[in-house]
Amino acid sequence: MVNDRVMMSSIETKLTSGKVDGGSDVEFVKCECCGLTEECTPMYIATVRESNHGRWICGLCAEAVKEEMERSCSESEEEALDRHMRFCKNFRSSVGSPPPNTKEDLISAVKQLLIRSLDSPRASEIQHR
Numbered sequence: 001m002v003n004d005r006v007m008m009s010s011i012e013t014k015l016t017s018g019k020v021d022g023g024s025d026v027e028f029v030k031c032e033c034c035g036l037t038e039e040c041t042p043m044y045i046a047t048v049r050e051s052n053h054g055r056w057i058c059g060l061c062a063e064a065v066k067e068e069m070e071r072s073c074s075e076s077e078e079e080a081l082d083r084h085m086r087f088c089k090n091f092r093s094s095v096g097s098p099p100p101n102t103k104e105d106l107i108s109a110v111k112q113l114l115i116r117s118l119d120s121p122r123a124s125e126i127q128h129r
Contacts, residue, residue: 031058033088034109053078061088064113071120087116 029045030037032055049056061084068080091112
């Protein structure tokens with residue numbers, strides 16, 4: 001199943017002719033959670049996918065997944081990633097059509113993540129109860 005995800009993700013990744021300082025190719029890759037597109041080296045993309053069960057996620061979503069894991073001590077990394085992906089999908093569907101300015105979309109997503117993190121109890125608070 002992970003191989004299928006990697007293959008599908010690879011199809012979505014578009015190779016560009018751009019070069020970074022070291023002369024290596026760069027690719028545009030889209031976060032499977034929030035949809036943010038970043039320009040990365042193939043080696044970095046492979047590293048991120050390897051550590052996220054075959055899925056490529058941006059740094060912001062990676063931090064959100066870490067927080068999901070901290071909040072619920074019994075949750076595995078894959079469960080936290082699945083939960084965050086559902087959250088992003090629900091958020092995108094509630095927003096409707098994308099705003100004309102993608103910066104507004106990113107700011108709005110960060111705002112929703114912050115509100116969500118403030119509303120939910122921390123793992124340490126749950127343990128002290």
